[in-house]
Amino acid sequence: xxxxxxxxxxxxxxxxxxxxxxxxxxxxxxxxxxxxxxxxxxxxxxxxxxxxxxxxxxxxxxxxxxxxxxxxxxxxxxxxxxxxxxxxxxxxxxxxxxxxxxxxxxxxxxxxxxxxxxxxxxxxxxxxxxxxxxxxxxxxxxxxxxxxxxxxxxxxxxxxxxxxxxxxxxxxxxxxxxxxxxxxxxxxxxxxxxxxxxxxxxxxxxxxxxxxxxxxxxxxxxxxxxxxxxxxxxxxxxxxxxxxxxxxx
Ligand code: PGA
Numbered sequence: 163x164x165x166x167x168x169x170x171x172x173x174x175x176x177x178x179x180x181x182x183x184x185x186x187x188x189x190x191x192x193x194x195x196x197x198x199x200x201x202x203x204x205x206x207x208x209x210x211x212x213x214x215x216x217x218x219x220x221x222x223x224x225x226x227x228x229x230x231x232x233x234x235x236x237x238x239x240x241x242x243x244x245x246x247x248x249x250x251x252x253x254x255x256x257x258x259x260x261x262x263x264x265x266x267x268x269x270x271x272x273x274x275x276x277x278x279x280x281x282x283x284x285x286x287x288x289x290x291x292x293x294x295x296x297x298x299x300x301x302x303x304x305x306x307x308x309x310x311x312x313x314x315x316x317x318x319x320x321x322x323x324x325x326x327x328x329x330x331x332x333x334x335x336x337x338x339x340x341x342x343x344x345x346x347x348x349x350x351x352x353x354x355x356x357x358x359x360x361x362x363x364x365x366x367x368x369x370x371x372x373x374x375x376x377x378x379x380x381x382x383x384x385x386x387x388x389x390x391x392x393x394x395x396x397x398x399x400x401x402x403x404x405x406x407x408x409x410x411x
Pocket of ligand 1: 329332333369370392
């Protein structure tokens, strides 16, 4: 699975070029799933172009409330109305700048599932935590906040993504071995609670994935795909990552 996290980038003409090219050039390579998470104002455009194609789309965040006095927020039914299948929850940029907490991300994971959306739940440690050897402690704490909210079986309704903060947008991806170790550890933690779920749940890696490192990452046994930021802004780069995923499947 390859997910584009376009963040706060793009405009109507460049989105159109990107989405149409993505549809055309992955048409014969559908062994992987492709998702494009757009800024909310462009969801209608994504729906218009991607409806009836093999590409899915989603939001980059959502409110835990269904409606009401929440200026600037977007509700789950609004995402659904524009055809979203997925929504990113707990991205580190939201945790750092949007005041997302472990508790609120856990709650929104549950609300997403109950609203018929598939949350793509992000976890990851900062550089300082990485240097302190706290990767496992931090990612488990973030994951446990979701399990606490929705129960271990509830995880089955979502997708997990390990995104070390120090690798996001820095051009310094985690090595495939490091990413594999963490994903293996997370899967092992789930396995203790539910062995079947551990086998089936998708866990992605995110953080400076590009066309050069994608294959090595996808060759790792526990890496089921990628969440891609910067490289999703370049259509050729992103399509090359999609094809690497399709070939690895
Ligand atoms: P990046 O971003 O690919 O630019 O590192 C990944 C993400 O933030 O999801």
